[in-house]
Amino acid sequence: MKGKIIKGFSKLSGKEKRHGIASLCKKPEAAEKEMESYLAADPATRKKFLELSENTISSFHVPYGIAPNVMIDGRIYHVPMAIEESSVIAAASHAARFWAERGGFRVKQISTVKLGHVYFRWFTDPRFLSDHWDHIRFFLLDRLRKTTASMVRRGGGVLELRLIDSSEIMENLYKLELELDTVNSMGANFINTCLEELAEGMDAYLSMNNHVKERRYQHIMSILSNFTEKCTITVEASCSFNELKPFAGKLPVEEFAEKIQLAYGIAKGDPYRAATHNKGIMNGVDAVLLATGNDYRAAEAAAHAYASREGVYQALSSCRLKDRKLTISLTIPLAIGTVGGITNLHPLARLSLEILGNPNARELMAIVAAVGLSSNFAALTSLVTTGIQKGHMRLHLSNILNSLNAGTSGRRTAEEYFTEKKISYDAVKHFVDARSN
Numbered sequence: 544m545k546g547k548i549i550k551g552f553s554k555l556s557g558k559e560k561r562h563g564i565a566s567l568c569k570k571p572e573a574a575e576k577e578m579e580s581y582l583a584a585d586p587a588t589r590k591k592f593l594e595l596s597e598n599t600i601s602s603f604h605v606p607y608g609i610a611p612n613v614m615i616d617g618r619i620y621h622v623p624m625a626i627e628e629s630s631v632i633a634a635a636s637h638a639a640r641f642w643a644e645r646g647g648f649r650v651k652q653i654s655t656v657k658l659g660h661v662y663f664r665w666f667t668d669p670r671f672l673s674d675h676w677d678h679i680r681f682f683l684l685d686r687l688r689k690t691t692a693s694m695v696r697r698g699g700g701v702l703e704l705r706l707i708d709s710s711e712i713m714e715n716l717y718k719l720e721l722e723l724d725t726v727n728s729m730g731a732n733f734i735n736t737c738l739e740e741l742a743e744g745m746d747a748y749l750s751m752n753n754h755v756k757e758r759r760y761q762h763i764m765s766i767l768s769n770f771t772e773k774c775t776i777t778v779e780a781s782c783s784f785n786e787l788k789p790f791a792g793k794l795p796v797e798e799f800a801e802k803i804q805l806a807y808g809i810a811k812g813d814p815y816r817a818a819t820h821n822k823g824i825m826n827g828v829d830a831v832l833l834a835t836g837n838d839y840r841a842a843e844a845a846a847h848a849y850a851s852r853e854g855v856y857q858a859l860s861s862c863r864l865k866d867r868k869l870t871i872s873l874t875i876p877l878a879i880g881t882v883g884g885i886t887n888l889h890p891l892a893r894l895s896l897e898i899l900g901n902p903n904a905r906e907l908m909a910i911v912a913a914v915g916l917s918s919n920f921a922a923l924t925s926l927v928t929t930g931i932q933k934g935h936m937r938l939h940l941s942n943i944l945n946s947l948n949a950g951t952s953g954r955r956t957a958e959e960y961f962t963e964k965k966i967s968y969d970a971v972k973h974f975v976d977a978r979s980n
């Protein structure tokens with residue numbers, strides 16, 4: 544297989560795929576065994592995992608942990624997180640407990656409207672579209688009724704359909720914009736089905752006037768938008784300066800609060816810092832999304848598009864100080880679900896939702912946002928006090944020791960030795976090598 548175009552890979556059995564791909568490795572037999580060792584032992588579970596995707600040869604493991612004590616509007620959640628980066632769960636847990644003991648997070652705003660578009664070009668008199676729009680709209684919505692019936696029964700469905708002249712992007716370009724409520728599902732498939740149905744409806748309507756045949760209308764594409772600016776949540780938390788002590792370290796609480804506010808201000812104004820600041824939020828957000836079987840790539844795309852909505856990339860969270868009180872706040876788009884997709888197919892995603900008390904989509908949005916804000920606050924407090932490396936490297940020490948194959952007693956002595964020492968890969972390697980010589 545090395546360096547060659549492989550034909551028919553998808554047709555091979557799992558074993559044949561593993562065997563072929565293992566031949567690309569230095570020790571093919573060991574590689575094949577390793578791939579096999581990460582397959583779920585129970586055949587039915589293995590099949591379930593492997594059939595979630597295509598061309599699968601094994602399962603890729605990611606640590607699955609809990610951030611306990613996330614309090615939202617008075618209710619406590621112990622939140623499952625799936626993430627490989629050390630210190631993210633510890634930091635989020637630390638901040639979540641801190642805020643839980645100070646009243647927790649509050650949901651300030653929530654909206655769940657989703658958007659999708661049908662893009663098309665219109666080569667003749669634009670007045671035809673505007674003049675007939677009411678009629679076209681009625682015709683299209685009527686056609687959609689069958690597709691949306693069960694969503695309507697669940698409390699959702701179409702909220703609005705509009706025609707938008709997009710000729711400032713491209714000559715002759717228009718789009719239909721569909722607004723929907725998909726209740727507890729992320730609804731990606733549902734939205735795309737509705738959009739394709741709308742496109743077929745446009746074709747049918749315009750065929751009646753020969754616009755299609757005469758090539759005066761050209762459908763380009765129909766797809767949901769991941770810029771979910773109308774599907775956002777705002778959570779916030781506040782406490783008095785005096786209550787900040789556990790995070791202020793050696794700093795007086797006033798100076799700590801001021802530095803936190805400055806850090807948020809920098810992330811608002813400087814896109815270089817904003818990207819890293821938002822990455823810290825997404826550490827928590829993505830980990831909960833992955834653990835609950837949600838599409839974290841969609842959430843990432845939405846978050847960064849939203850962060851740029853004013854034309855400059857900005858921080859998603861903010862901070863204000865008033866009357867010796869610090870308030871932190873996060874507004875983030877989260878088009879997520881608790882039914883559909885893999886939320887009920889992936890055994891651990893299903894379990895995560897059960898651990899959370901089977902929340903609805905709005906509740907899950909709040910949980911995800913609260914963990915994102917916890918991660919963000921934890922990162923900022925480290926940055927303005929001890930620096931990020933101190934805590935991070937302490938938790939990363941275990942990874943370094945694992946990569947150096949340190950045995951149990953070697954680990955223990957290294958952990959003791961580095962309690963007060965600066966940790967770096969080289970320093971740990973030097974220590975481990977010196978002990979084994």
Ligand code: MEV
Nearest residue numbers: 819820822823922923931
């Ligand atoms: C590291 O994964 C995330 C941070 O860089 C976030 C931040 O700087 O705010 C620590």
